[in-house]
Amino acid sequence: MxxxxxxxxxxxxxxxxxxxxxxxxxxxxxxxxxxxxxxxxxxxxxxxxxxxxxxxxxxxxxxxxxxxxxxxxxxxxxxxxxxxxxxxxxxxxxxxxxxxxxxxxxxxxxxxxxxxxxxRPRSPATASSAGTLRVAGLEVDRDRHEVRVDGEPVELTALEFNLVSVLAGSPGVVFTRRQLLERIWGYDFFGDERVVDVHVRNLRRKLADDVARPRFITTVRRVGYKMGGGR
The missing domain is CATH 3.40.50.2300 (Response regulator)
Structure with a gap:
């Protein structure tokens, strides 16, 4: 049952x-x-x-x-x-x-x-989900499920944490929306790929990341997103 x-x-x-x-x-x-x-x-x-x-x-x-x-x-x-x-x-x-x-x-x-x-897993589907990831002033503590920007804690939803964890786990690597959907939402996700854009936008707001001059998440036009900005 x-x-x-x-x-x-x-x-x-x-x-x-x-x-x-x-x-x-x-x-x-x-x-x-x-x-x-x-x-x-x-x-x-x-x-x-x-x-x-x-x-x-x-x-x-x-x-x-x-x-x-x-x-x-x-x-x-x-x-x-x-x-x-x-x-x-x-x-x-x-x-x-x-x-x-x-x-x-x-x-x-x-x-x-x-x-x-x-x-769908509630933790990031990465090769190694342990340890702390650091990119610029961003810290992603996978063990404690915590995120900090310049030492200050940032409250994220589980999906947002998984998203930033996947991106920060491979700095400079461009992920397509479909790849992010498969890694975070699961291979059998039915919905619109624009769901990724919505969560990236919300994540950027919480990280105080400027879209015009990104510090953390960079948009790669017609492709997707990568971790690593221009500052």
Missing amino acids: NEQLVMIVDDEASIRDIVRRYLEADGYKVVEAADGQEALQRFGARAADVVILDVMMPDMDGVEVLRRIRAISDVYVIMLTAKAEELDRLVGLAVGADDYITKPFSPRELVARVKAVLR
């Missing part, structure tokens, strides 16, 4: 019902929440392994729910979003969502994405 718990957060009972039935048929345990407040209460009572979270909900939207979850947990989160909600989707990814799927969606595809995120 699969002991992994999936929380479905959506104000539409019909969506919760069909997703629950497909997940339970695949052996997952399921808990439902009809709004953000109920989701936070249920999550606090028992942390889920994956949260399927709708963006558009009354009172508290999915992005705010995600912010509050991220303050206490690195649980995998898949956002449900309408195609017209591009900005909301990107904001959700920046806050720390792992994946997204647009409505209307195939329940089978959603179950496949749940399986995919659960196979």
Whole structure:
């Protein structure tokens, strides 16, 4: 019996019902929440392994729910979003969502994405994940899961830590977006490659890295990113 718990957060009972039935048929345990407040209460009572979270909900939207979850947990989160909600989707990814799927969606595809995120490592997929990496004033302590810039600690999400760890582990090496997706999100990632750009942008902001004169992360046009700037 699969002991992994999936929380479905959506104000539409019909969506919760069909997703629950497909997940339970695949052996997952399921808990439902009809709004953000109920989701936070249920999550606090028992942390889920994956949260399927709708963006558009009354009172508290999915992005705010995600912010509050991220303050206490690195649980995998898949956002449900309408195609017209591009900005909301990107904001959700920046806050720390792992994946997204647009409505209307195939329940089978959603179950496949749940399986995919659960196979995804929360630590960087590098040859050696131990020790401290140093690039300019950036320190990435893989043992303690800490990042410092000029000696000052920087708070990152798990995905952001994995991203900076992979880049700092090979200074000067250019990684394509697809390579970063495979190393960090996993080989079976379904979504848009632009998710990498969103997380790089958020990471740069936290590292106080100037895009015009990068100290740490450099954009290689039409290719991807590398660690090592021009200062």
